Amino acid sequence: MSRLRSRPALTAIGLLALAGVSVPAPAGATTLTCSSSTPVSQRPVIHAGDGGTCVALAERLLKQAFFYDGPTTGYWNGDAVDGMSRFQQSYRLLRRDGSVPTASWQVLEKVNAPFDQFKCGNASSNKVLLVFDDTPTSTTSYRALIDAARDGGYGIGVAPNGSVVRAGLADVAAARARGLLVVDHAYDHYDLTTLSSDKIRWEITQPDIGSNYLRPPYGSTNSTVLSIMAQQGKRNCLWDIDPRDWARSSLPLEVPDFRISPREAADYIIRNARGGSSVVVHMQHMGTNASLLRYIDLGLRDRGLSLCKKWGRATNANMPNAYCI
Numbered sequence: 001m002s003r004l005r006s007r008p009a010l011t012a013i014g015l016l017a018l019a020g021v022s023v024p025a026p027a028g029a030t031t032l033t034c035s036s037s038t039p040v041s042q043r044p045v046i047h048a049g050d051g052g053t054c055v056a057l058a059e060r061l062l063k064q065a066f067f068y069d070g071p072t073t074g075y076w077n078g079d080a081v082d083g084m085s086r087f088q089q090s091y092r093l094l095r096r097d098g099s100v101p102t103a104s105w106q107v108l109e110k111v112n113a114p115f116d117q118f119k120c121g122n123a124s125s126n127k128v129l130l131v132f133d134d135t136p137t138s139t140t141s142y143r144a145l146i147d148a149a150r151d152g153g154y155g156i157g158v159a160p161n162g163s164v165v166r167a168g169l170a171d172v173a174a175a176r177a178r179g180l181l182v183v184d185h186a187y188d189h190y191d192l193t194t195l196s197s198d199k200i201r202w203e204i205t206q207p208d209i210g211s212n213y214l215r216p217p218y219g220s221t222n223s224t225v226l227s228i229m230a231q232q233g234k235r236n237c238l239w240d241i242d243p244r245d246w247a248r249s250s251l252p253l254e255v256p257d258f259r260i261s262p263r264e265a266a267d268y269i270i271r272n273a274r275g276g277s278s279v280v281v282h283m284q285h286m287g288t289n290a291s292l293l294r295y296i297d298l299g300l301r302d303r304g305l306s307l308c309k310k311w312g313r314a315t316n317a318n319m320p321n322a323y324c325i
């Protein structure tokens, strides 16, 4: 059913339903009953025009994932159908028409599972999320990295500091247009636990990145930082794998154990990452060699893993609990 034909009639039904008026279901529509405790495999398929508690549940789940911002009407109407279609495109589901088959129910639940700070939005069991922090060495190397992700279909994250974005070194819109995850890394690179509450709030609310995913510099937080982040709706985006790609520049090169090259960091990831891992790397270190994305993906495939997939649509500032499924 096309959006233009379906929207006016269903909106009218939605208004009547909100007013408490009992209305007959549209022709071909069904009243579907289920709840959040109904196993996903037993939930009915929702089609445009259907109504009932199952539809209300799908509306709520879609809203929590930021793909629908209307009221819970209990009718699968134009805006919910459109939102579901964008959801299905984003997560590259086979069915993308805004109906809700079992596979879409499964992903809706997965995307709404509680956020795990050490996974940074990687809700998959067999994929690895790389998030590149800090500062590209040039606009060219940044572009090479996000283009390599787009061309390979890899869903990586970039976490520049706001000051880096303001200086024109990292283009947030370009990363989002490529379906990549953009993570706020505060405006400067201070340890937030050393700052006053006012300064912490300032550091994480500058408009340059505006993501609801935030990686505090050094991964450093305390209860004050976490509470201000929660007030601002920011998810704490950490990691469970650290190949220390930074060690080369911050420790003496004559210390052999710390002479980490981008390739060695990539090899570390291939050997150590697990399904669902979030890996911290840096745009100014491993991120200078964009060809390593493909190298890592191929290496992971030998272990039955792969890099995350980029979204099938542009990402945005209000990201659900799961970026990678």
Ligand SMILES: [Zn+2]
Pocket: 133, 134, 185, 189, 217, 218
């Ligand atoms: Zn950093």
